[in-house]
Amino acid sequence: MDRDVTTVAGADVARALTNEVPSTSKEPAAPLRGSVLVLIQYDVCEEIRLDELRKLFPARSAEAKFKKAPAYVRYQRTPVEETLEPLTLESGERLAGEIKYYDYGVVSLEFELPFSGDWDTLIQLSCRWTSDTNFEKLASRVARQRLERAAPALVKPYKDEWLQEDYCIFHVRDIDGAPSANELLNARDAEIAQIVRGENCPLSDDERQEILLSRISYYPSDLAVIGWNAAFIYDTPQGAETAIQLLQYANSQLLEFRHYDELMTKELANVYDFLEAGGTSWWSRWRTANAASKLHTVLLDVNELTERADNAIKFLSDMFSARLYKLCAQKVGVPDYKDLVQEKLQTAEDLYRFMVEQFNQSRAFILELMVVVILIIELVYFFRGKPI
16 A cells, blocks of 8 residues: 555554653653544445455454353444554554444444543544545545445446545543442543534533533443444453444445435436426426436435345344444434434425326326317217228
8 A cells, every 4th residue: 555545644643642651760651541533434335345345355353242141242243354554644653443344334434543642632533533535535545445345246337426424432541540430430521521412622511511420331241332423432442342342333334325315306306397497387287207217217216225234233132232332322313313304205205106196197087188189089870870
């Protein structure tokens, strides 16, 4: 890979990061240790054939890793993932990365940046990474390079600009004193709220309380606070996998529903233009059959694709993972966009029925007109006394 792809120009970003080093007697260990995970996802095509993808290059299946009852939580179609070459900042930090392919046409890139420091360090990292654009540009270039190899596995790739979603996860795996979740909230609720919001200044009491309503724990020693564009996780690396995977999945769903929302908006606009251009006149109604058929095809396609994205993960008896997913989806906005898509699908269904009814009325009118014409011809010949 070229150096301009594997190197990010942005020393100001690198200065916010500190490499973890073994503790010495002269340099006491940092009170916080963990990683910043930057998720950047793209909607690149209608479908990715995962079996074909595995034939094109070495890849592994991204099996679900959940805190409780892993046998009861599984992907319907397990995503494929591969490790990216380490990315090197100008200051020398090396960032681990991986890319994940979902069967419903989404690719997810994850960059991991280790950190160690105090709470102010983590707040500054949050402020920087929730608004940084360097990795978005880098991720786009990396994704396009990877998808060049994966082209035979892509179904109906999108030629226009890809829809994108990004999300930051601030994973703290160790805190000096190993506080419980309640102890951590009592002592550091203000800092956690700032980290989730990406704010450098302290927040109001009302805003802090609103943010902390979106917290969830499974054991007394773990904590996850979910926001709309960032999350704070205090857990072991193994335990944090539950929230990380579900946040990836929820953001990929959001990306898909955004795509379907735009698609349905365009299709409905085309139908309205057709109707305003004379689609309701008697003779123009004959053309509504083709327009209605096209609209119905789009309806079926969107229903199938939304169902695939909506049911990619199955929760069987694992109520904690189901509750955590519901919280993640709600905070990133999945239900809102899903409702928009459902409303537009219902509108499209009503328009389809209206157009079919208009066409049937036109056909019935023409048939009745033909019968009347035939009757008139028969009457004319009858009164003239001539057989037809």
